[in-house]
Amino acid sequence: MLQRKMKKIFPGVYRINGKLATKNSVRGFRVYGERLIEKKGQEYRFWDPFRSKLGAGILKGLKKLPIKPNYNVLYLGSSTGTTASHVADITRNSVYCIEFSKRMMRELIPVSGVKTNMIPILGDAIHPLEYCHNINLVDVIYQDVAQPNQAEILIKNTEMFAPRYAMFVVKSRSINAVKSPKKVFEEEIDKLKEKFKILQIVDLRPYDKDHVLVNLEVF
Ligand SMILES: C[S@@+](CC[C@H](N)C(=O)[O-])C[C@H]1O[C@@H](n2cnc3c(N)ncnc32)[C@H](O)[C@@H]1O
Structure with missing residues (x-):
């Protein structure tokens, strides 16, 4: 065999x-x-690293995974659940999946009907006040939203849910398509320095270009 x-x-x-x-x-x-x-x-x-930035980050040498088997996770930008479903395999606790596209939500709902620790929530991550009543305590935020205000979204959710850790995917082209990705990453990560200790920045190439995964601990 x-x-x-x-x-x-x-x-x-x-x-x-x-x-x-x-x-x-x-x-x-x-x-x-x-x-x-x-x-x-x-x-x-x-777990396909070309389909999942968390998978790519792990293969690219992530040193600490702040998603643990007994942690509740707030997942911002869950889409149809590709990465969120692996997160739901890692933790026995809840994975709150925030997604603002109804089309993605239609595909996420049947997945969460089977993987029952995934809780789909239709909502805009920039307005955590609108979905906070659906969410219990959160240990870690995982954020992967292609938006120009990615750091602001993470800060607002951290203020609302007070997690211990955050994992933040930065997509440079959603913030500025003409500036060099390196400069965009530096500026975006700089906005987090008052609230978070930067544990590691992982470049996701060759799995994903123009993206980094930033591992953060909340002060
Ligand atoms: C790159 S995809 C996420 C892929 C997913 N994280 C994965 O690895 O399986 C980004 C998702 O974020 C969603 N999104 C973008 N802005 C959002 C917002 N402000 N609030 C909630 N979801 C948002 C998009 O609809 C899209 O499905």
Whole structure:
């Protein structure tokens, strides 16, 4: 029988034969056509770093994953749930999925009907007051919204939900398409320095160009 090499990278996150994977919280369920494999009576879902910036960040050397098995996560910009579903495999607790596109929400709702710790919330991340009543305590915010005011969105949500950590995807072209991405990243991350300790900045190339993933601890 084929022996698969398996290494735990973070709690709930593995490398199997070199490929990233999470333990599938719902056996047999796929979210975006990813491959499932069985190992020692447990099913794992491969995690495509070209489809997920968190997956890319982990493969690019993220040192600390502030999404832990007992953490509640506020996920801003969940889209149809590709990355959020892996987050929902890692934590047994709630993943509050904020998405403002009704079209994306239509695809997210059936996913959250099966992965029941994903809570879909139709809302605009710039207005946390409008969805805060649906959300309990949050340990970490994961934000991936393609908006010109990305730092402002993160600050507003941090003030509202008081998490310990944040993971912030910066897309340079959504902020300024003509300035050099390096300059845009520097300026955007600078806006966070009063509220957060910058733990690590991960360049997501070659999986995603013009993006960095910033790991933050709230002061
Ligand atoms: C790059 S996609 C997210 C991909 C997703 N994080 C993943 O890895 O599977 C960005 C998403 O953010 C949503 N979005 C953009 N601005 C938003 C806002 N202000 N509030 C909520 N969602 C927003 C978009 O509709 C889109 O689905």
